[in-house]
Amino acid sequence: MPGFIPEAAAQAADARPAPLDLVLRVNGTEHRLTLDPRTTLLDALREHLHLTGSKKGCGLGQCGACTVRMDGKGVKSCLSLAALVEGREITTIEGLAQGDQLHPLQAAFIERDAFQCGYCTSGQIMAGVACIAEGHAGSPQEIRDWMSGNLCRCGAYDHIVAAIQDAAGATGPARGG
Amino acid sequence: MHPFTLDRPRDLAAALALRAQAGRNDAPAEYIAGGTDMVQLLQEYVRQPERLVSLAGLLDNRIEIGPQGLRLGVAATMAEVAADPAVVEQFPLISEALLNSASPQVRNQATMGGNLLQRTRCPYFRDVGYAACNKRAPGSGCAAIGGENRWHAVLGTSDDCIATNPSDLAVALVALDAAVEIRGAGGSRSLPLVDFHRLPAATPHIETVLEPGEVIAAITVPASSAARRSHYLKVRDRASFEFAVVSAAVALEMDGARIRQARIALGGVGTKPWRVPRVEAALAGASLEPQSLRQAAALAAENAHGRGHNDFKIELMQRAIVRAVEIAGARA
Numbered sequence: 469m470p471g472f473i474p475e476a477a478a479q480a481a482d483a484r485p486a487p488l489d490l491v492l493r494v495n496g497t498e499h500r501l502t503l504d505p506r507t508t509l510l511d512a513l514r515e516h517l518h519l520t521g522s523k524k525g526c527g528l529g530q531c532g533a534c535t536v537r538m539d540g541k542g543v544k545s546c547l548s549l550a551a552l553v554e555g556r557e558i559t560t561i562e563g564l565a566q567g568d569q570l571h572p573l574q575a576a577f578i579e580r581d582a583f584q585c586g587y588c589t590s591g592q593i594m595a596g597v598a599c600i601a602e603g604h605a606g607s608p609q610e611i612r613d614w615m616s617g618n619l620c621r622c623g624a625y626d627h628i629v630a631a632i633q634d635a636a637g638a639t640g641p642a643r644g645g
Numbered sequence: 646m647h648p649f650t651l652d653r654p655r656d657l658a659a660a661l662a663l664r665a666q667a668g669r670n671d672a673p674a675e676y677i678a679g680g681t682d683m684v685q686l687l688q689e690y691v692r693q694p695e696r697l698v699s700l701a702g703l704l705d706n707r708i709e710i711g712p713q714g715l716r717l718g719v720a721a722t723m724a725e726v727a728a729d730p731a732v733v734e735q736f737p738l739i740s741e742a743l744l745n746s747a748s749p750q751v752r753n754q755a756t757m758g759g760n761l762l763q764r765t766r767c768p769y770f771r772d773v774g775y776a777a778c779n780k781r782a783p784g785s786g787c788a789a790i791g792g793e794n795r796w797h798a799v800l801g802t803s804d805d806c807i808a809t810n811p812s813d814l815a816v817a818l819v820a821l822d823a824a825v826e827i828r829g830a831g832g833s834r835s836l837p838l839v840d841f842h843r844l845p846a847a848t849p850h851i852e853t854v855l856e857p858g859e860v861i862a863a864i865t866v867p868a869s870s871a872a873r874r875s876h877y878l879k880v881r882d883r884a885s886f887e888f889a890v891v892s893a894a895v896a897l898e899m900d901g902a903r904i905r906q907a908r909i910a911l912g913g914v915g916t917k918p919w920r921v922p923r924v925e926a927a928l929a930g931a932s933l934e935p936q937s938l939r940q941a942a943a944l945a946a947e948n949a950h951g952r953g954h955n956d957f958k959i960e961l962m963q964r965a966i967v968r969a970v971e972i973a974g975a976r977a
Contacts, residue, residue, distance in 0.1 A: 485648040505651035505697075508684065528685050529751060541724070541753040547681045548754065551651055552701045595750065604749075616885035617748025 488551045494519065495563030505551055510534045512550035513560060521561035521590045525619070532618030535591040535598075536560050542598030544617070561590035564597070572638045573597055576631035584622035592618050596632045605636035647693035657703045657860075661830045664858035665698040667762045670781050670850055676700050676860060678720065679755040681747075682763040690773050691764075691781060704758070705863060710735060714868040719758035719861045723747065723814070726757065736866060738875035738894055742817035745879045748886045758861040760814045761825070761841070762853065766888050767797065767808035779805045780849045795954035796890070799962075801916035806849030807952060809913055810842060811888050816912035817877055819920055820894035823866045829859040838864070842917035849916075871896040871908060874976050878969040880913075880961065889913035891961045893969040904928045907970065911945065914962045921945045924966060933974045935967065942966040 487502045492509075494517060501516055510527075513519045513536070525531035527546050534545040537559040545558075564571040573596050576582070583589045595618045599605050604614040611629050620628065654660040665674035674696040677683045686692040705718030710731040717726060726732055727743035747755065769775045769788040777786035789797050789807050797807040815838065823838045842853055855861075866872070875896040881887040892912035898905040907928040911919040927941035942963040949959045 483648050485650055488651060505649065506646040506687070527688055529681060529748075532748070532750065535750055538753070542750045543754050544681070544748075544750045547684045547751070549651070549677070549680060549684065551653065552677070552680065552699050598749070602749075613885050614749050617750045 490551050490554050492517070492550060492554065492558060493556065494558045495560060501550070503550055505549065507550045508546050509536070509548040509550045509553055509558070510545035513545060513558075519560050519562050522594075523587055523590060525588065525591075530619070531588070531591075532595055533588050533591040535594040535618065537594060537598060540598075540601070542595050542617075559594075561594060564593070571597065573600065573631065573635040576634040576638070577628075580627045580631040580634065581624075582627040582631040583620075583624050588618060588620045588622075592620065592628055596628070596635070599632060600636045605632050608633065646687040647690060649687075649694055650696045652696065652698045653701070654698065654703065657700075657828070658830070660698050660700060660703055661828070661858050661860065663696070663698045664830075665694075665696065666857045667855055667860070668764065668852045671783065672857070674698060674857075678704070679722065679759045681751050681755045682759060686764060686771075689771060691771055700758075700860065704756075704860065706756075708732065712868065715739075715866040717757050717864040717866075719863055720756050723752040723755050723757070723760060724749070727752065734873075735868075736821065736872050738817045738821060738872065738877050738896060739814070739866070741875075741877040742813040742879075742892075742894065745877060746813045757814070757864055760812055761838075761861060761864075763812055764852075765808035766811045768793070770808060780808060780845075780852075783848070783850045790952060793954060794952045796888075797952060797955050798916045799914050799949040799951050799955055799958050800911070800919050801844050802950060802952075803845045803847065803849070803916075805847055806845035806916065808845070808849070808916060810915065810917050812918065813877070813879065813889060813892060813912055815842070815918040816892055816910045817894045818864060818866065819918040820875075820896055820908045820910035821866050821869070821872055822908070823864055825861050826863040826865065827855065827859050828862040829856065833862065835865075839918070839920055845916050869896070869898070871898045871906065874899065874973055876969045876973040876976070878965050878972065880965055891958055891965050893962070893965040895966070895969040895973045897970065897973045899974065902932060904931050904933070904970075904974070909966060909970075911962055911966070914949075914958050921966070923947065928970070933971060935971075938967045938970050939963070942970075 523533035525533035529544045529547040536545045599614045665676045666672035675694045678700045704720040706720035707718040709716045723743045727740045733740045775788045777788040798809045879892040889912045894910045896908045907925045923944040931937040
């Protein structure tokens with residue numbers, strides 16, 4: 469997240485620009501929102517739709533904790549302005565399970581103990597689902613390469629790779645999400 | 646983020662009429678497409694435009710290959726182009742450069758046009774805590790000259806700026822003689838990509854030839870047999886999700902065991918994607934013997950100028966050329 473905010477910019481930030489009306493499709497539901505144009509998709513999800521599973525780590529596209537799927541593809545929700553993703557189908561970690569039935573990758577993360585603090589986990593799982601669905605979970609090396617956009621400060625990488633391998637074996641590319 | 650008005654025009658003509666300008670910190674209005682670089686710059690107050698004009702949904706995203714070559718609609722994402730079967734088969738250099746860029750998520754979001762227009766990763770440009778940056782604040786000086794400059798350019802620099810262009814894609818495209826189609830309210834023009842980015846000279850804040858109200862509409866790459874016998878070598882501090890310290894894009898036409906024609910561009914070392922015609926000329930007719938490759942590669946360093954921490958790049962880029970030519974030459 470930006471640490472240094474110049475004084476003039478901080479004052480100007482109080483002058484709110486005209487809000488925009490927009491519709492976001494999230495986990496199969498349409499939401500009508502009126503947002504400051506500066507609102508990122510991540511902030512819209514967390515602060516306005518109260519879907520707090522997607523996490524804000526860096527806010528600059530480096531850590532991957534905010535990963536969601538857009539039209540089936542993994543994206544960093546902190547790098548998209550909400551007003552510019554109208555009409556796209558957004559899936560968050562909250563939309564992954566079928567009722568009480570966990571997605572196979574969620575179950576594999578628990579089975580493999582693929583986290584410690586858990587802050588990066590929902591982003592890891594959303595990126596992992598995309599990694600499997602797009603057919604890039606063929607080997608530990610391939611998984612590491614295609615999961616490189618997601619950082620884990622606890623260092624649970626070995627278990628994350630194992631969980632993705634397990635889920636890829638269980639679901640295969642065609643059913644990976 | 647500094648407050649801005651966000652325009653979402655219904656069509657391209659309306660977007661062009663708003664006369665926004667990409668890549669200039671002194672432009673009051675700027676275009677936004679995939680947003681992956683722009684949102685970072687906004688978040689860190691590096692860019693503070695009064696107005697953002699969205700190009701989402703307004704530009705061509707088709708990938709077309711014909712006898713003349715490749716045409717990339719500028720709104721195609723990095724992931725779409727990298728995975729396109731015809732690109733992989735006929736222009737593997739482009740696919741390799743893209744797959745070695747960014748992270749899978751960013752590749753799903755970022756567009757071809759935005760990739761060519763992404764701003765430098767110079768840490769002084771990206772941190773407004775430093776007052777001196779001629780690119781961000783014209784006339785303020787350069788904190789990188791005499792500062793931490795391990796990441797900076799050794800070719801095409803000036804006393805006002807030593808920032809590198811960070812695009813891997815642009816390096817591959819420049820090696821392949823790509824051109825860009827530019828569209829503005831007054832019509833279209835086309836120019837070689839190698840002429841699209843400007844040298845910093847005394848005006849490092851003007852990075853490209855784009856005028857207000859102009860956008861890149863498409864990238865074209867001529868067909869050639871060399872495009873298939875190619876290699877993108879990227880040297881970086883970690884194996885994935887990292888910008889190049891040095892990179893070399895090489896495409897070769899072979900005549901038996903000898904090089905008929907080599908096309909070579911470098912990344913991570915120039916203030917813009919850097920073609921090396923003198924190296925190419927020296928390689929014409931040469932064998933793949935290490936000694937002849939090494940002699941030719943040395944010509945890349947003729948006008949190189951290190952600033953201390955980045956002196957190692959002058960040797961490293963020559964070795965990168967040799968390695969990339971060897972790998973491309975060994976391909977069927």
